[in-house]
């Protein structure tokens with residue numbers, strides 16, 4: 001489709017894309033970037049225009065290489081129960097990290113450094129858990145997410161939608177993003193308003209269903 005082609009072109013240029021999952025899932029639109037392309041301005045855009053949680057999603061292969069678990073598989077706490085999660089079997093949350101060269105880790109500069117380096121090292125097959133631990137510490141201010149092994153055949157969250165798009169674009173196995181919230185209501189930004197934002201800023205808007213049709 002035209003929207004998919006525009007999204008691939010944007011990712012190859014390091015520009016963001018808006019991806020809506022599905023009305024019968026979260027019903028959210030995320031602002032997504034190839035992680036290696038994230039700058040301090042991109043972090044500012046995610047927190048100002050997005051307003052949700054800023055994350056970096058990795059493929060299963062990269063998460064294995066960095067020894068990043070699903071958090072829900074490692075926590076021994078009674079709150080670690082997802083049976084009442086309304087829209088999926090489990091969350092894709094893994095660790096949170098900061099780059100060691102940052103200071104607090106939360107500033108636009110610090111988060112951009114963390115995210116950009118996560119993007120770069122995700123593409124380096126020789127970079128393993130020891131190198132990762134030398135460069136990053138946990139806990140930190142960037143949420144890492146771990147995709148399902150078969151991407152869109154296993155799960156259809158923004159985690160897998162973003163990584164399938166990145167794979168098709170050839171931009172590496174790490175995607176950064178943030179949910180778009182509505183500043184007036186505090187709720188998820190409506191699809192109509194997310195499309196309007198995309199038009200205003202000349203960004204591609206892609207429906208999850210279109211990505212699944214083309215890439216699953």
Ligand code: 5RP
Nearest residue numbers: 030053055092157158159160
């Ligand atoms: C982490 C989230 C977001 O919804 C993000 O889009 C990734 O989650 P999912 O793959 O479940 O859509 O909860 O900020």
Ligand code: ZN
Nearest residue numbers: 026028158179
């Ligand atoms: Zn979510």
Ligand code: CA
Nearest residue numbers: 048049051183
């Ligand atoms: Ca805002």
Ligand code: ZN
Nearest residue numbers: 026028157158
């Ligand atoms: Zn999501």
